[in-house]
Amino acid sequence: MDAQPSPPLVLEKVEHEDGDATPREPSTTENDYEGQVEKTPRTEAAPPPDGGYGWVVVACGFWVCAMTWGVNAGYAIYLGYFLNNNIFPGATKLEYAFVGGLSISQALMIAPAATALSRQYGFRATMLLGVCLESGALIAASFANRIWHLFLTQGILFGWGLGLTFTSSIGIPSQWFLKRRSITNGIVSAGSGIGGIIWALATNSMIESISLAWAYRITAICLFVVNIVATLFMRDRNKHINPNQRAFDISLLLRGDFLLILAWACFSLLGYIVLLYSLSDFSISKGLSTHQASIVTAVLSVGMTVGRPLVGYFSDSVGRINMAGIATFITGLTCFIIWIPAQSYGVCVFFALVNGAICGSFWSCVGPLTAEVVGIANLPSGLSLVWLSVVVPCTFAEAIAFAMRRGTGPSSYIIIQVFTGIMFVVASVCLLLLRGLQIEKQRAITEGRRLSVTTMLRCMFRIQRV
Numbered sequence: 001m002d003a004q005p006s007p008p009l010v011l012e013k014v015e016h017e018d019g020d021a022t023p024r025e026p027s028t029t030e031n032d033y034e035g036q037v038e039k040t041p042r043t044e045a046a047p048p049p050d051g052g053y054g055w056v057v058v059a060c061g062f063w064v065c066a067m068t069w070g071v072n073a074g075y076a077i078y079l080g081y082f083l084n085n086n087i088f089p090g091a092t093k094l095e096y097a098f099v100g101g102l103s104i105s106q107a108l109m110i111a112p113a114a115t116a117l118s119r120q121y122g123f124r125a126t127m128l129l130g131v132c133l134e135s136g137a138l139i140a141a142s143f144a145n146r147i148w149h150l151f152l153t154q155g156i157l158f159g160w161g162l163g164l165t166f167t168s169s170i171g172i173p174s175q176w177f178l179k180r181r182s183i184t185n186g187i188v189s190a191g192s193g194i195g196g197i198i199w200a201l202a203t204n205s206m207i208e209s210i211s212l213a214w215a216y217r218i219t220a221i222c223l224f225v226v227n228i229v230a231t232l233f234m235r236d237r238n239k240h241i242n243p244n245q246r247a248f249d250i251s252l253l254l255r256g257d258f259l260l261i262l263a264w265a266c267f268s269l270l271g272y273i274v275l276l277y278s279l280s281d282f283s284i285s286k287g288l289s290t291h292q293a294s295i296v297t298a299v300l301s302v303g304m305t306v307g308r309p310l311v312g313y314f315s316d317s318v319g320r321i322n323m324a325g326i327a328t329f330i331t332g333l334t335c336f337i338i339w340i341p342a343q344s345y346g347v348c349v350f351f352a353l354v355n356g357a358i359c360g361s362f363w364s365c366v367g368p369l370t371a372e373v374v375g376i377a378n379l380p381s382g383l384s385l386v387w388l389s390v391v392v393p394c395t396f397a398e399a400i401a402f403a404m405r406r407g408t409g410p411s412s413y414i415i416i417q418v419f420t421g422i423m424f425v426v427a428s429v430c431l432l433l434l435r436g437l438q439i440e441k442q443r444a445i446t447e448g449r450r451l452s453v454t455t456m457l458r459c460m461f462r463i464q465r466v
Contacts, residue, residue, distance in 0.1 A: 047178065053235060054176030058184050060230040061173050062191035064127075067223040067230075068134070068162045069363070070195010072107075073276060074219070075100045075154070076297050077203040080280040080290060087212070091147035093405075097398040099147075099155045100277045104269075105395035106159025107166065111387035112248060114167035115380050123168040127231040130164025135224040137161055142216035165227060167387060171379050174367050175237040182320055182368045186312020189364040193308060193356070196301025204294035249381035257373050257437050258382065261366075262389045264430040268328060268362040269390045271423030273397035274416060275335075275359055276300070282413050283348050296348045303356020308364040310357070319465040320369050321438060325431035327361035332424030334358075340417045343410070359424075373438075436460030 048054070082088070082096045117126040137158035144150050170188075177184045199219065206215035252258045279300060283293040315323040338351040366386060367379070374382040404415040439459035444451050 048176050050177050050179055056233055057176055057235060058173050058187055060234045061169060061188035063226050063230045064165060064169050065188055065191030066195030067226045068166050069192040071199055071219060071223055072103055072162060073196035073301065074199030074203045076277050076280040077200055077294055079277055080284060080293055081207055083281055088147040093402050094399055095147050097402045099150045101395045101398045102151060102155030103159040104273060105391045106156050107163035108387035108394060109391040110160050110163035111167040112384045114164045115384045118168045123236055124231055126168040127165050130161045131224060131227040131231065133161030134158055134165065135220040138216045138220035142213040169234060170367060171383060172234060172236045174371055174376065174379060180316060182315035183309060183312035185367045186309040186364040190305045190308040192360065192363060193301045193304030196304060197298050200294050200298040200301060249378060252374060252382055252385055257434055260430050260434040261370060261373060262386060264427050265386050265390050266393045267423045267427035267430065270393045270397050271420045272359055272362060273394055274401040274420045277398045278401055278416060279352060285408060285412055286343060286410055288345055292345055296352050299349050300352040300356040303353045304360045307357025308360060311361045312364050315365060315368065320365060320372050321431055321435045321466050324361060324365040324369055325428050325435060327358040328424055328431060329428035331355060331359045332421045332428065335417055335421030432460050435466055438466050439464055
C-alpha cells in the first residue's frame with residue numbers, strides 16, 4: 001500500500017465534443033502538505049443514468065431505511081416504557097441506555113465486514129443475512145426476562161443485522177445518479193423518518209393494547225417481509241464503475257479532508273443519538289403522558305421525512321458541503337433557542353418538527369459528501385471507515401446523556417440539552433474547515449500553486465458553491 005497521502009479528488013467540468021459539460025473526478029498529487037498540486041488525468045467510468053431503474057433502487061433503499069433505522073428509532077418508545085415500568089428487576093437507567101447505543105454502534109462496527117462480504121458474495125446475500133439477523137434478534141428479545149438478554153438481542157444481534165442490511169445497500173443509489181445524487185440520497189434516508197413515524201406510533205399502541213412481547217414479534221415479521229422484497233429488487237452498477245470495495249483503505253486516513261468528515265460524523269452522531277433517544281423521556285419529565293411522548297417522537301420522524309429530501313435537494317443546488325454545514329449548525333442552534341425553553345406539549349411538538357427536519361442531515365449527506373471527497377470508486381471503503389469511526393461515540397452517547405441527567409424534575413435535562421447543542425455546533429465547524437480546504441484546493445489547481453493554510457482559512461467564508 002502506498003505510504004504517501006492519497007490526494008483528494010476535486011470535481012471539474014470537462015467539455016466533451018458534443019458540448020455537454022459533465023463533472024468528472026480527476027486525480028491529483030501533492031509533493032507535500034504545502035506542496036505543488038498537479039493535474040493527472042484518469043480514465044472515467046461510464047456515467048450514471050440519472051434515472052431509469054435507479055428510481056426503483058431509490059424506492060428499495062427508502063424502505064430498507066424505514067425497516068432498519070426506522071425500527072431502531074422505535075427504541076425511544078421501548079426506553080420510555082422501560083424507564084417508567086419495572087420490566088427487568090434490578091436494571092438501571094444506564095443499562096437501558098446502553099441497549100440503544102449498542103444497536104447503533106454494532107451496526108456501524110460491522111460495516112467493514114459487510115463491505116468484505118458484499119465483495120465476496122454480493123450485496124444481496126449480505127442483505128439477506130442481515131434481514132434474518134434483525135428479525136431473529138427481535139423475536140429473541142420478545143422472550144427476554146433479564147437486561148443482559150436485551151444487550152445480546154436488541155443491542156448486539158439486531159445491530160449486526162441492521163449493519164449488514166444497511167451498509168451493503170447504502171452506496172447503491174449513488175451509483176445510479178450524479179446530478180441528482182444528493183436529493184435521491186435524501187429520499188432514501190427519509191425512509192428512516194417514515195419508519196420512525198410508523199414504529200413510534202405502532203410500538204406504543206402495540207405495547208398498550210397487546211403486550212411488549214408481541215410488539216417485538218409483529219415488528220420482526222413486518223421488517224422481514226418488507227426488507228426481503230426490497231433486497232430482491234435492489235440492483236447495483238458495480239460492473240460499470242469497478243468500485244474499490246476494500247473494507248479498509250488506510251490511505252484515506254492520511255487525507256485531511258477525509259479526517260474532517262470523520263470528525264463531523266463523530267460529533268454529529270453524538271448529538272443525534274442523544275436527541276433521538278432522549279426526546280420521549282424528556283417529554284415525560286415535563287409532565288406529558290406516554291401517549292403524548294410517543295406523538296412527540298413521531299413528529300420528530302415527520303420532520304425527518306420532510307426535511308431529508310429537502311436537504312438533499314438544496315445540496316444539489318447550493319453545494320453539498322454548504323448545505324450539510326448549514327443544516328448541522330441550525331440543528332445545534334435550535335437546541336439552544338427552542339429545546340431548552342420548551343415547557344409545554346405544543347413547544348415540544350414544534351421543536352420535534354423543526355429539529356427533525358435537519359437533525360438527521362448527516363444520513364442524507366454522508367454518502368454524497370464522502371463521494372465528493374474520495375470519489376465514487378472509493379465510496380464503499382470511505383463509508384466503512386466513517387461507520388467504524390463513530391462506533392465509540394454511538395455506543396456511549398445515550399449513556400453519557402443519562403450520566404449528565406440531574407434528578408427527575410422539569411430541569412433534569414438542561415445539561416443534556418446544552419451538550420447536544422454543542423456537539424452539533426462543533427460538527428458544523430468541522431464542515432466549515434472542510435469547505436475552506438476544498439475551495440483552496442480547487443484554486444491551487446487552477447492557479448498552479450501550493451496549498452496555503454492562511455488562504456484556506458480565508459476561503460472558509462468565501463461565497464461559493466461547494
